[in-house]
Amino acid sequence: MFLKGFLTNSSGILTSRILGFFRDLLTATTLGAGIYSDIFFVAFKLPNLFRRVFGEGAFNQAFLPGLFNARLRGGFALKIGLIFCTILIVLSCFAGIFSASITKLLAFGFSDDLIELTAPLVAINFWYLLLIFIVTLFGAMLQFKRNFTAWAYSPALLNLAMIVALLLARNSEAYEAVIILSYGVLAGGIMQILLHCFPMYRLGFFKLLFAGFKELKTKPHNTNYIDKRKSIDQSVKRFFKQFFPAMLGSSTAQFASFIDTLLASFLASGTISYLYYANRIFQLPLAVFAIATSTALFPLVAKFLKESKEEEALKALSKSFWFLAILLSICTVGGMFLKNEIIWLLFERGKFVREDTLMCANVFVAYLLGLLPFGLARIFSLWLYSKNQQVLAAKISAFSLLVGTFFSLILMQFFGAVGLALAGSISGVFVFLLTLHYFSWKYFLSILWNPKFILLTCLLLCVESLVLFAFKAYIFSLN
Structure with missing residues (x-):
C-alpha cells in the first residue's frame, strides 16, 4: 500500500508538472514576458497561493486526524465543508465588488491603468478558491480510505484546461487572451471536482455527507440530538486548533512568493514573469523528489516514533536523506550548467525573446541555490510533525519568511529579480x-557521516560536471 501510494502521488505530480510546463510554454508564446503576462500572474496569484497552501498538506494535517477521531464523521466533514464554503462565497462576492482595491494590495506598484486592467481578472480568478477547497475536501476524504488517484491527478486537469484556453486564445488580442485564460482556470476547477465525484460515490462518501445533515440537526429537548451536535462541535474545534499552525507552517513558501510578486511590481516590466517562469522550473525537482519522498516517508517515521522505535525511524530518515540529497544535488549542478539552454528550450519563442531567456536563466540559478536546503528541510520537518510539534514547525517557517522578506528588500535594490530569488534561497x-x-545536530551528523554515500555523491557530481562541460563545449551552448 505504501509503494502504491508513493507511485500514485509521484506520477500524478510529474504528470501535472509536465502539463504545467506546456501551459507555461503556451503562456510565454501567447503573452510573452510583459504587461499582459504580469497582470494574469497577479490575478492568478491569490488562487494559486490558496491552492498550494491547502494542497500541500495544511488542510490534510488537521482534517484527517479529526476525521479519524470524530465520532460522527459525516457531520464533522459536512460542517467543516459548510464553514469554509460559506466564507469563500462571501469573500468571492466581496472580491467582485472591491476588485480594484484587492488588486492594489496584490500589486501595489502597478499604475492606475494597470490596476483597471487587472481588477476584472482578479474577480474572475477569485472564484477558483471555492472550487479548489471542494477539491481539497473531497481529496482528504478519499485519502481517509487510502485512495490517492483523483487527488494526485486532479492538478493535471487544471493545467489541461488552461492549455485548451490558451490554444483557443492564440489568435485573440492580448487582453482578451488573458480573460479567456482566467475562465480556463474556473473550468479546470470544475473538472477537478468532477474527477473526485466517482470515487467519492463509489466509496460511499456522498452517503456519509448526506447522513451528516441528519447529525447536524438539533431538536429541542431531545438529548440524543443535542449530544450529537456537541460531539460534532468539539471535533470541529479540535480541527481548527490544529489547522491554523499547520496552515502557517505549510504556507510560508507561498507567502514568500506572494511577497516577491508584490515587491517585483516595483521593478522593471517582466520581472514578475521572470520570477514565475524560473520558479516553475525550480519547483519540478522539489515536487517530484522532495514532496513525493516526504509524503511516502511521513507515515513510516510517525509509526516508528509512536512505537518508540527511534532507531528504526532514524534509519528510514537516513536512507531518504541520501536518496534525496543525491537527486537534488544532481538537479542543482545540471541546472546551473544548463541554465540558458533550459530556459531557451522551454520558453524562447513568440514574444519571449533572447533577452528574456538570459534574464530568466539568472533568476533560475538564484532559485537553484535553495533547492537542496528546501528539499532536505522537508525530510527533517517530518520528525517534528511526527512528535506533534506543528507549532514549532510553524514558528520556524514564520521566522524564515521574515528573513526572506528582509533580504528581498535589500537584494532587490542591487540585483532586481535575481535578488528576490536569492533571498528566497537564503x-x-x-x-x-x-x-x-x-x-x-547529533542525529544529523550521524546520518551525514556515511563515507560510502559521500564518495558516491562526489563521484556522480564530478561525472555529471564533465559530461555537461563536454556537451556545452562540443555540442551545444547558448550564451
Missing part, C-alpha cells in the same frame, strides 16, 4: 538549519 538555508537544530 530563507531556505535558515529553514534547514533551524529544523536541524530542533531535530538534533
Whole structure:
C-alpha cells in the first residue's frame, strides 16, 4: 500500500508538472514576458497561493486526524465543508465588488491603468478558491480510505484546461487572451471536482455527507440530538486548533512568493514573469523528489516514533536523506550548467525573446541555490510533525519568511529579480538549519557521516560536471 501510494502521488505530480510546463510554454508564446503576462500572474496569484497552501498538506494535517477521531464523521466533514464554503462565497462576492482595491494590495506598484486592467481578472480568478477547497475536501476524504488517484491527478486537469484556453486564445488580442485564460482556470476547477465525484460515490462518501445533515440537526429537548451536535462541535474545534499552525507552517513558501510578486511590481516590466517562469522550473525537482519522498516517508517515521522505535525511524530518515540529497544535488549542478539552454528550450519563442531567456536563466540559478536546503528541510520537518510539534514547525517557517522578506528588500535594490530569488534561497538555508537544530545536530551528523554515500555523491557530481562541460563545449551552448 505504501509503494502504491508513493507511485500514485509521484506520477500524478510529474504528470501535472509536465502539463504545467506546456501551459507555461503556451503562456510565454501567447503573452510573452510583459504587461499582459504580469497582470494574469497577479490575478492568478491569490488562487494559486490558496491552492498550494491547502494542497500541500495544511488542510490534510488537521482534517484527517479529526476525521479519524470524530465520532460522527459525516457531520464533522459536512460542517467543516459548510464553514469554509460559506466564507469563500462571501469573500468571492466581496472580491467582485472591491476588485480594484484587492488588486492594489496584490500589486501595489502597478499604475492606475494597470490596476483597471487587472481588477476584472482578479474577480474572475477569485472564484477558483471555492472550487479548489471542494477539491481539497473531497481529496482528504478519499485519502481517509487510502485512495490517492483523483487527488494526485486532479492538478493535471487544471493545467489541461488552461492549455485548451490558451490554444483557443492564440489568435485573440492580448487582453482578451488573458480573460479567456482566467475562465480556463474556473473550468479546470470544475473538472477537478468532477474527477473526485466517482470515487467519492463509489466509496460511499456522498452517503456519509448526506447522513451528516441528519447529525447536524438539533431538536429541542431531545438529548440524543443535542449530544450529537456537541460531539460534532468539539471535533470541529479540535480541527481548527490544529489547522491554523499547520496552515502557517505549510504556507510560508507561498507567502514568500506572494511577497516577491508584490515587491517585483516595483521593478522593471517582466520581472514578475521572470520570477514565475524560473520558479516553475525550480519547483519540478522539489515536487517530484522532495514532496513525493516526504509524503511516502511521513507515515513510516510517525509509526516508528509512536512505537518508540527511534532507531528504526532514524534509519528510514537516513536512507531518504541520501536518496534525496543525491537527486537534488544532481538537479542543482545540471541546472546551473544548463541554465540558458533550459530556459531557451522551454520558453524562447513568440514574444519571449533572447533577452528574456538570459534574464530568466539568472533568476533560475538564484532559485537553484535553495533547492537542496528546501528539499532536505522537508525530510527533517517530518520528525517534528511526527512528535506533534506543528507549532514549532510553524514558528520556524514564520521566522524564515521574515528573513526572506528582509533580504528581498535589500537584494532587490542591487540585483532586481535575481535578488528576490536569492533571498528566497537564503530563507531556505535558515529553514534547514533551524529544523536541524530542533531535530538534533547529533542525529544529523550521524546520518551525514556515511563515507560510502559521500564518495558516491562526489563521484556522480564530478561525472555529471564533465559530461555537461563536454556537451556545452562540443555540442551545444547558448550564451
